[in-house]
Amino acid sequence: MLNLPPRISARLNSSQFANLHTFLVAARHLSFARAAQELCLTASAVSHRISRLETALEMKLFQRLTRQVNLTDEGERIFDILQQAMGELSEALEHSSQADIAGSIALYVRPSVAQCWLVPRLADFLERYPSVSLDLRVGNDNVDFRTRKFDLALYYANGEFPGLASQRLMQERLAPVCSPAYAQRHDLLNNPQNLKLCTTLHDSLAWDHAAFDAEWTLWAQQHNLLDALPKRTLTFDRSDLSVTAAMHHAGIAMGREQLVQKRVDSGELILPFADFSVCGHYDYYLVHSPLSALPKRVQVFIDWLHECAQQTVT
Incomplete structure (x- = not known):
């Protein structure tokens, strides 16, 4: 429960609860500007709400510096209390609302995003529901939703799904990746012209009707490096297989940031030329039949997917 001291509780009215929420968001970001973006307010409105709350509580919650704000000791204490209270409230609401969230969800997913992004996260969803x-x-x-009994599909696509409902889950960017040993062997670091000496690894089914080298061609065109692409290739029908081959020194693959960032962070893969920079107009989309209302179990799964996407590369 919100265990504020009696002298503070007595000063809180309905309007101050809105200000408390504003304070909670601002304290989480340590930024009035970012809090304003989340709350759809102006930074000035956030500042005024915080000031009114500080006046009501008769305490300073933030130290206002030139380009940032920090919590005071009192602000830290109130922030901790609010976080605990909101966590307990969220847990109570979640338990009370799960009685009618039951049943099965049939999900169809592109192999690489299933392997590299979705499956490692599923334990969290199953624990919650x-x-x-x-x-x-x-x-x-x-998927033909008229003949196959799927509730939801997750595609890597351009966003065009005639006759279906869709929403973008997360954006994707591209860059070549290879093992550190392969980069050293072929002197690739900051030398994209040395691609001519390499084997390029391809997902030949990157998206609908894609050429086998579509992702590499897209990247090379945007970097004026079409002439540097080698003739020697190794193709797969899955992006994750081409990346696995790259990790084992078979060549250099076109990496999708959402799927390979952890491998880059761990050092198993490197970006020999530049960071993920090419947006290929192909992102990850959730697609389903155009129902007037989705079953609640499907909607909570979609909400959970969006929550996961917010926690990954942006």
Whole structure:
């Protein structure tokens, strides 16, 4: 419960609870500007709300510096109390609302995003919603929702899904990746012209009707390096397989940031030329039949996917 001291509780009215929420967001970001973005307010409005709260509580919550704000000792104490209270409230609401969240969700996913992004996260969803079962299938074809009993599909695509409902889950960017040993062997660091000496690894089914070298061509065109692409290639029908081959020194693959960033962070892969910089107009989309309202179990799964996407590379 919100265990504020009696002298503070007595000063809180309905308007101050809105100011407390504003304070909670601002304290989490340590920025009035970022809090304003989240709350759809102006930074000035956030500042005024905080000032009114400080006046009501008769305490200073923030130290206002030239380009940043920091919590005072009192601000830290109130922030800790609010975080604990909001956590307890969220948990109570979640438990009370899960009674009707049950059943099975049939999900169709592109193989690489299933392997590298979705499956490692599923334990969290199953822990939150123990009455929901998942039936996950992978493939490179598009689902006909009229004849196949899928609730939801997750595609790497350009966002065009005639006759279906869709929403973008997360953006994607591209850059070549290889093992450190392969980069050293072929003197690749900051030398993209040395690609001619390499083997390029391809996802030949990157998206619908894509050429086998579509991702590499897209990257090379944007960097004026079409002439540097080698003739020697190794192709797969999955992006994660080309990346696995790159990790084992078979060549250099086109990496998708959302799928390979952890490998880059761990040092198993490196970016020999530049950071992820090419946006190829192909992102990750959630697609389903155009129902007037999705079953609640499907909607909570979609909400959870968006939460996961916010926690990954942006």
